[in-house]
Amino acid sequence: MKILLYNPDNGVTRNFMPHLWMFLLQSLTPKEHEVILIDGNAKAMTRDELVRFCKDENIGLVGIGAMTRMVARAYLVADSLRAAGIQVVMGGPHVTECADEALGKDGGPRHADAVALGEADEYWATIVEDAARGELKEIYHSEVDPKGNDKKPSLQPYPHIPWETLDLDQFSLVPGFLKPILSKLGAGWGKFFVVPIETGRGCPYGCEFCTVTGFFGDSIRFRNNESVVEELLRLKERAKREKGQIAVFFIDDNLAINKKRLKSLLRDMIAAGATLPWVAQISANLLADEELVDLIADAGGKWIFIGMESIDPANMADVNKTFSKPANYKDVLDGLARRNIFAITSFIFGMDNDTVGVADRTVQEIESWQPGLPVFGQLTPFPATPLYDRLQKAGRLHRPKHWLEFAPFVMAHNPLKMTIDEAKDETFHAWSRSYSPERNREAVEAIRDTPIGIRIGHIVARLFFRGIYFPQMNKRAWFKLFYDNRRTLFSLTREGLSTWRKSRKRQRFDTGLVGKFESETMAETGLRK
Ligand code: B12
Numbered sequence: 001m002k003i004l005l006y007n008p009d010n011g012v013t014r015n016f017m018p019h020l021w022m023f024l025l026q027s028l029t030p031k032e033h034e035v036i037l038i039d040g041n042a043k044a045m046t047r048d049e050l051v052r053f054c055k056d057e058n059i060g061l062v063g064i065g066a067m068t069r070m071v072a073r074a075y076l077v078a079d080s081l082r083a084a085g086i087q088v089v090m091g092g093p094h095v096t097e098c099a100d101e102a103l104g105k106d107g108g109p110r111h112a113d114a115v116a117l118g119e120a121d122e123y124w125a126t127i128v129e130d131a132a133r134g135e136l137k138e139i140y141h142s143e144v145d146p147k148g149n150d151k152k153p154s155l156q157p158y159p160h161i162p163w164e165t166l167d168l169d170q171f172s173l174v175p176g177f178l179k180p181i182l183s184k185l186g187a188g189w190g191k192f193f194v195v196p197i198e199t200g201r202g203c204p205y206g207c208e209f210c211t212v213t214g215f216f217g218d219s220i221r222f223r224n225n226e227s228v229v230e231e232l233l234r235l236k237e238r239a240k241r242e243k244g245q246i247a248v249f250f251i252d253d254n255l256a257i258n259k260k261r262l263k264s265l266l267r268d269m270i271a272a273g274a275t276l277p278w279v280a281q282i283s284a285n286l287l288a289d290e291e292l293v294d295l296i297a298d299a300g301g302k303w304i305f306i307g308m309e310s311i312d313p314a315n316m317a318d319v320n321k322t323f324s325k326p327a328n329y330k331d332v333l334d335g336l337a338r339r340n341i342f343a344i345t346s347f348i349f350g351m352d353n354d355t356v357g358v359a360d361r362t363v364q365e366i367e368s369w370q371p372g373l374p375v376f377g378q379l380t381p382f383p384a385t386p387l388y389d390r391l392q393k394a395g396r397l398h399r400p401k402h403w404l405e406f407a408p409f410v411m412a413h414n415p416l417k418m419t420i421d422e423a424k425d426e427t428f429h430a431w432s433r434s435y436s437p438e439r440n441r442e443a444v445e446a447i448r449d450t451p452i453g454i455r456i457g458h459i460v461a462r463l464f465f466r467g468i469y470f471p472q473m474n475k476r477a478w479f480k481l482f483y484d485n486r487r488t489l490f491s492l493t494r495e496g497l498s499t500w501r502k503s504r505k506r507q508r509f510d511t512g513l514v515g516k517f518e519s520e521t522m523a524e525t526g527l528r529k
């Protein structure tokens with residue numbers, strides 16, 4: 001049977017990073033079946049095109065995964081495929097919590113033939129075999145232990161994802177027309193992929209708005225170091241072979257949740273030379289450890305995603321995140337910047353203690369720190385989170401099924417001290433102010449003492465991250481963005497080129513000297529080449 005794994009686009013920006021679940025399930029599929037992957041964020045297709053593709057390719061099963069914010073799109077795609085007689089199974093965090101909705105058992109229409117609840121690693125093969133026989137069950141889930149808890153995959157051994165041979169072209173971040181020039185630059189920039197890798201699952205912190213503790217559990221399961229290092233080495237080898245660049249996104253929710261184990265992993269990575277550039281999510285409270293931050297830098301860490309949420313401690317207490325202290329944020333970022341590591345700082349507006357002006361207050365504080373990539377969201381009650389329950393009980397859910405009428409940056413509940421419209425304006429203002437061409441210039445200027453490569457990386461990351469809020473789906477939008485930021489881009493390019501020329505000259509000079517030295521030595525010793 002041919003299987004398509006499909007991820008709907010997020011409607012905002014294309015082509016950022018592929019989703020790990022697709023590659024994971026592909027590698028767990030029994031070998032007699034063929035699996036094709038399509039990510040709508042990388043390869044845009046209308047529903048009709050997708051149905052035609054499935055018919056032409058004789059696809060027998062489509063697996064769709066979606067976060068809550070994309071689930072309405074996912075349902076539309078599923079509806080079209082089922083109408084064409086193709087079996088659909090849906091999985092991921094949303095349908096795990098709202099299985100009845102996907103199966104049409106809550107009074108609404110049915111969207112999926114089957115749903116996969118929780119982590120599907122250990123039963124995906126069963127779904128495939130059932131589908132191949134045309135005998136899909138409605139609900140699949142992991143085995144349950146005598147106490148009624150899900151048996152979670154141990155991650156040891158971890159499935160082999162054949163990154164070295166997979167066709168990743170749809171995920172390259174380098175536009176086609178720049179490929180020929182960029183592949184000649186340095187070690188080669190003809191292709192650039194951000195690849196997701198996990199080293200563990202689970203989080204004990206249980207922040208009120210988050211689905212992770214409920215979904216993956218409050219104890220953490222780690223892969224062993226050897227398996228992570230081996231995967232990284234294969235990626236590094238591929239980047240070298242293809243004259244491209246691969247960066248890794250460690251998608252663990254808190255890579256440093258066990259500092260002892262992370263230090264041991266980083267030491268093993270360094271010892272094996274498995275050091276590609278990487279990004280990871282780590283909470284601020286764990287980054288005060290100087291030894292850890294040194295190891296992060298030595299092991300290739302470039303950007304750390306920190307869920308800062310709010311600069312107001314009262315808000316942090318409201319969402320059960322007091323372990324993260326706003327008063328410490330500046331020191332943490334200074335510590336990272338001393339090692340040329342920068343932070344993606346994530347904030348949430350519309351919390352219960354937020355009032356009008358929260359965006360300016362927050363951005364002003366951010367601008368007093370080392371420059372980073374701030375991202376701004378809004379407090380969103382995802383199904384099955386403690387936040388959802390609290391707001392529902394208090395009768396504060398304005399749109400209890402907000403995902404079925406998804407509207408970006410329109411809150412689903414009423415914040416206590418501002419309106420839904422005000423929260424939207426605040427969020428918009430924070431994004432515009434943080435990614436204006438002036439702010440981009442100031443941010444790059446603030447790190448003028450760092451090597452040119454780091455500053456170029458910084459501006460490129462800024463232009464991409466802006467795309468989380470501002471749609472950047474077509475060439476025109478990208479062109480306008482480059483035009484608006486032309487002064488910064490032009491001066492960095494000029495400096496970059498001159499540094500590159502100087503280093504080539506120096507290289508030729510050094511080679512010349514070595515050549516001269518070699519010939520003289522050979523002449524003196526009577527040796528000939
Ligand atoms: C990496 C990541 C991202 C990446 C993008 C996703 C990507 N390309 O990988 C980035 C950083 C951009 C991101 C952004 C956001 N993210 Co995010 N992200 C994650 C993260 C940390 C890892 C995802 C992952 O790969 N997990 C590991 C894989 C193995 O797990 P999995 O995806 O759940 O898949 C397993 C099962 O669910 C199941 N499964 C999944 N799909 C399918 C499909 C089928 C057919 C089957 C059978 C099974 C199946 O099988 C898999 C193996 O067991 C998760 C948290 C987490 N730990 O999962 C949050 C998470 C998915 N994100 C979340 C959110 C809210 C967001 C944002 C909306 C945040 C914001 N406010 O801006 C944005 C959305 C941006 C956008 N425009 O799309 C929430 C989603 C909650 C929900 N109910 O939807 C999560 C769960 C985190 C949380 N705090 O609750 N995210």
Ligand code: SF4
Nearest residue numbers: 203205206207210253
């Ligand atoms: S927000 Fe981060 S720290 Fe808090 S529960 Fe979710 S994954 Fe854990």
